[in-house]
Amino acid sequence: MDQPRPFFVRYPVFASTIVLAIIGGVLALTGLEEAARWIISIFALAIAAKESVGMVRSILKGSWGIDVLAVTAIIATVLVGEYWASIIIVLMFTGGESLEDYAESRAKRELTSLLDNTPQIAHREVYSSAGAEKGALFATKDCPVAELNIGDVVVVKPGELIPVDGILLTPEATLDESSLTGESIPVERVKGDAVISGSVNGSAVFRMEVTALAADSQYQRIVELVKEASESKAPFVRLADRYAVPFTIVAYVLAITAWILSGNPTHFAEVLVVATPCPLIIAAPVAFIAGMSRAARHGIIVKNGGTLEKLARIKTVAFDKTGTLTHGQPxxxxxxxxxxxxxxxxxxxxxxxxxxxxxxxxxxxxxxxxxxxxxxxxxxxxxxxxxxxxxxxxxxxxxxxxxxxxxxxxxxxxxxxxxxxxxxxxxxxxxxxxxxxxxxxDELRADAPDTLQWLSALGVRHTLMLTGDGQVTAEHVARELGVTNVRAECLPLDKVRAVEAVTDRPVMMVGDGVNDAPVLAAADVGVAMGARGSTAASESADVVIMKDDLHRVARSIEIGQQTIRIALQSIWIGISLSLILMVLATFGLIPAVVGAGFQEVIDVIAILNALRALGTSRWLVKLHLAPRSLQPQQSSV
Missing domain, CATH: 3.40.1110.10 (Calcium-transporting ATPase, cytoplasmic domain N)
Known part of the structure; x- marks a missing residue:
């Protein structure tokens, strides 16, 4: 396993900002105020220039975000001599980005790679001159799966994964195809039947003829589907970006108004000082990190803040059947x-x-x-x-x-x-x-009925079940649980197409097997039941449930809704207080130095409110949406 990189290497800009702030503080305390001002101002302007490059590229692509406001605020504070305000803005901006990256990376470290379970070695039959003397023309020789050719004969031992797609040569074989089709009951195959890679052999050795190269076999196609689905996801707009441009426009309008009314350009700068975007830059990331930490305490790994935003707006939830709505074991x-x-x-x-x-x-x-x-x-x-x-x-x-x-x-x-x-x-x-x-x-999970009712209480309008089972079995399960829509006899690609066809979005997909990996990647939010799920499912998902508890699917949505509500509160607290200060500064009632001080107070208030997303305070308002009077009943499918 790769060793984690040192902090300074991983987040050089954020680390450099901290070091420069400390150096500036030491210089100011030792009477070298002018040196501190120059060092911090030059550094802040360098960061603004660096961020301007990305900002311009985004603008040329038609995307306006928080970068515009941050760069504007940094330059404005330097120009009016509020260099401490500028370094704080840089610290908040780079710190917010670093926090998001750290949380996402830490969540991913809980997972393993997609290809851990990919068959690597095959037992290929080869002609044996030595064996021919004893009446055995062929022997088995291990070779990389990638070297298999169509027409090769492969031996699969008990408990092994079938390395590539093929045709059964042995009279009979029992295969576990649950990781591919979702069907928990083993299937019987006879000579001439097709067998698919990724299936698990039962208790007897069998021979098969290769009909597809490794790159074209079912398991590898699933891996490629995961990659394609992940790459096809539309980029998600950060919460703060939606408020950055309007807030910047208002700040400029008020600053220009102050300049016109007073005829003094200093008032223009005073308005921009109190318009620093720290609440926008840091409040949402802090709330998201707090929400992700709260989710982790419930055994829910959320990989990034964007996922929390999507969780808060989920309208459709799709489920795999075997191992998700049912136990997956007969x-x-x-x-x-x-x-x-x-x-x-x-x-x-x-x-x-x-x-x-x-x-x-x-x-x-x-x-x-x-x-x-x-x-x-x-x-x-x-x-x-x-x-x-x-x-x-x-x-x-x-x-x-x-x-x-x-x-x-x-x-x-x-x-x-x-x-x-x-x-x-x-x-x-x-x-x-x-x-x-x-x-x-295969029995229904006792927590499945409660979970579906809880989802309805959280505002989920549609539920969908996607399964490799037959239509009769699938419809029986749907009736038991009250699932509104059913798609049966689905292969991985069928599930992807079914999710892509959903119109009431965002859509969440909940699954646990290799066959669910592509659809988890294709959904707006993929949720893997990681306690029993496959590596492929966990790696391609946005959320991983580490404990075998379906209730946590609904809990993740509830946490997402509460986190976004608190993040929005924090943003609006910061915006509202900043607007009040900007109006006062417009009429010359707040000097730049005082305004900078007030702005830091607003930052602290916004951050403290964002920390409520941790959910540890007794005064945190709770939704109480989980059904409490329901008594889970053991049902069967």
Whole structure:
């Protein structure tokens, strides 16, 4: 990991301003007032010249912002001899920018790189002359994924990521495609089926033929989608920039008026002195840093101040289903037994057999038995049949667990159980007789209903669910939660297009998997459930929820709304008090030195008010929008 750069290297202008201010102070205290004035004035004008370059470029592009007001104020204070005011303006301006950069960088350090989980090595089959003598024409040789060519045969071991897109050559394989499609239940593929990169192999080795180069495979396309979506985002206008130009115009009008009324150019300068933009320059960044710190205390990482502004105005929230609105891990929900078989006995025997399988559903069955208080003891003679099931000897009984077709081989009279949307059945036979079935489903998160109601109370008008699941399952979940719109069977690009089509913006997207990374980058605000989410999702998101709590999605919007409200209060406090001083200065009632002193008082007031966004004070007004009377209910999908 790269070592953080020293403060002076990372923020040279801000650091230099502090050093020059200290040197000027020492010179003034030692009687060298004139030297202090020259050093600080020259430095302030140099900074103004430097900022003027960026200011002119922005103006030529049609963008007017806080830089105009800052440069004007620095030059004006130097010209009227208020060099201490000029160095304070420089300090506020460079400090505000540095604060924003520091907070954003610190938030990003909590995350890892996008490509951490990208497959790097593949096991390619190569001709082996030595093996040919023993009857084995091919052996596997590790090679970089980028070196694979179309038509190569690759071996994928249990638990490994599929390195590139291809076609299955082995009779059967069980794949976990949840990171790509969002579907939590493993899928079965047979010979000739397409397999996609980024999927996770189950418990058996399989062979596949490469059909796409690494750069053209699904996982790499997701990475490229993230980059494209991030680059296509429109630049966001800083909060203070929206007030800078009107405030500057008013200041100039009052200053010129003062000059005309008095005939004295000194009054022009006196008005500009009290018009220094420190409340605009520093109040909003301080409020944003405070709001981001408050969010962090709630386990919410907000990457920058612009995101807080967007959070405050969210009108549409889109959700991934699996792992976001649901737990993302199938659980044992129902038990169907044949006559004479007890539920707990069926679950116990199935769990004892399944404890030796690496299949995702096997783990769910074992956990289901433990939650029922059943003892999962060791057993012997366990044999697993790839993509079908397993057979075990338990307490002298032959127990077979797996697909319906596998159980039907044991007992042709086996009965298919009726399942609903989102359910999956695992069948069991005991001593050659059908014994029943275990039904598994992905349960709704208990905090999902509350979160959706809280979002509505916060002013969110539309909710949207984007999922790789089938239409029937998706609509069932939407009905359970009251989601207003559903898009099912979505691939990553489909999700991006769905978000781009939303008209009531800003739009927030909440997800947690690799398949969500592109749409998180494309949304106005992408939120990654980072406690269980992928690196790709976290890196491409604007907000990362570090704790597995959906309520924090609504909390982030509430914090954004409160932060912006306090930032606007701070800005308007500064503007209002400055306008009062400017009017007084227009009539010659405030000398330049006194005006500079008053302006610093305004700065302090604006900053102290902005710090209220930390939310630690008892007198901070709270919105109390979270539903308090709602009792979360465990529902299923």
């Amino acid at each position: 659980v044992l929900s129902k038990v169907k037994t044949a006559p004479g078989i007890e539920e707990d006995e069926l679950v116990r025997l199935a769990a004892i057999a399944e404890q030796y399988s690496a299949h995702t559903l096997a783990h769910s069955i074992v956990v289901g038995a433990q939650q029922r208080g059943l003892t999962v003891e060791p057993c012997t003679d366990v044999t697993e049949t790839t993509a079908a099931g397993l057979t075990a000897t338990i307490e002298g009984k032959k127990v077979v667990v797996g697909k319906y077709s596998f159980i039907a081989e044991q007992d042709p009279n086996a009965v298919r159980v009726e399942i609903t949307a989102g359910e999956l059945a695992v069948y069991v036979a005991i001593d050659g007789k059908f014994a029943g079935a275990l039904l598994l489903r």
